[in-house]
Amino acid sequence: DVLSPRKIIGMISQALGQDIQLVELNEAEARIKLKAEGYPQEVIEFFMWIYGNTPEIGYTVVSTVEEITGHPARTCAQWVQENIRQFRD
Numbered sequence: 001d002v003l004s005p006r007k008i009i010g011m012i013s014q015a016l017g018q019d020i021q022l023v024e025l026n027e028a029e030a031r032i033k034l035k036a037e038g039y040p041q042e043v044i045e046f047f048m049w050i051y052g053n054t055p056e057i058g059y060t061v062v063s064t065v066e067e068i069t070g071h072p073a074r075t076c077a078q079w080v081q082e083n084i085r086q087f088r089d
Helices: 005-016 027-036 041-052 064-069 076-088
Strands: none
Touching (some): 005 076, 027 041
16 A cells, blocks of 8 residues: 555554644754754765655555565554554554
């Protein structure tokens, strides 16, 4: 599935039975936060580029997982259920 961060957070929130708020940052806020976290400027620029200009392939479902593993990819909902303990800790 091609899912937005908001949809993924919604799945985790539902699985936990808790309301989780996603706080989206604008570019200026993100730059300040990343700098405060110690990222070098060139990494911050890369993040801005990659998240601001995701190529079409980033929104395209492909068969790579099945081709490599020989098994169909799990859905995000399956992954959340399999890993829900990690979100509780």
